Amino acid sequence: MAYWLMKSEPDELSIADLAAAPEQAFVWTGVRNYQARNFMRDAMRIGDGVLFWHSSCAEPGVYGLAEVAKTGLTDPTQFDPESPYYDPKSTPEAPRWQSVAIRYAKRTAFLSPARLREIPGLEAMTVLKRGNRLSITPVTDDEWAILMEILA
Template sequence: MACWLMKSEPDELSIADLAAAPATAFVWTGVRNYQARNFMRDAMAVGDTVLFWHSSCEKPGLYGLAEVAATGLVDPTQFDPASPYFDPKATHAAPRWQTVSVRFAKQTAYLSPAALRAIPGLEGMTVLKRGNRLSITPVTDEECRILMEILA
């Protein structure tokens, strides 16, 4: 199993939303970066661990854990002209944006970017690198092991 960090704006989908419906698989919509899309399309597998990160908010950081519930999904927002994620070049015959769904695993203590940088072995995490804006990034096995120990 792999480990991923997935960023979500809490006003769109928060760890509290997942915790409120733990049996529900939430479709991860709105990703419009090809590299992040390719992670979901080509590399994620059911059961992979997700580090749930709140972004574009007052206190960005790690808030909980989820797991990949399904892969190979088509992002429905690409077809909706009323959606901010509408893609006029996407068609049902040739969708451009694939996604996954995630399911709640655990709400954890909040870990800020500064707190993560202070943990030996995590200072190189992709999410902590200057200029990183990807909404989905892989987490190394060692980084995941360290975090699972801390979040246990």
């Protein structure tokens, strides 16, 4: 089992949206970074744990937990000319953008980046590194264990 931090703008998909449909698997669309795409395509597995992070909002940070529910998906937004994530170089025969679907696990106490920086053992978390803007980052086993103690 692996662990991930996945960022979403709450006006597109929030932890409240996941909580409102706990049995539904939400396809993670719109990723247009090759490293994040490769995490979804090559490394994520069903059952992996997810820290759900709200980004581009007044209070970014961890708002809940989810799990990877499906893998090996093709991001449908790459084919839609009306989508902001449309990629004219991608075709259904040769898609460039892969995805996963996630399912709600639980809401948690809010953890801001500032709070995360105060927690011993989390200093090296990828999301806290200067200049990191990836929407999907790995979380180590040790980091996950520390966070599960705090969020329990």
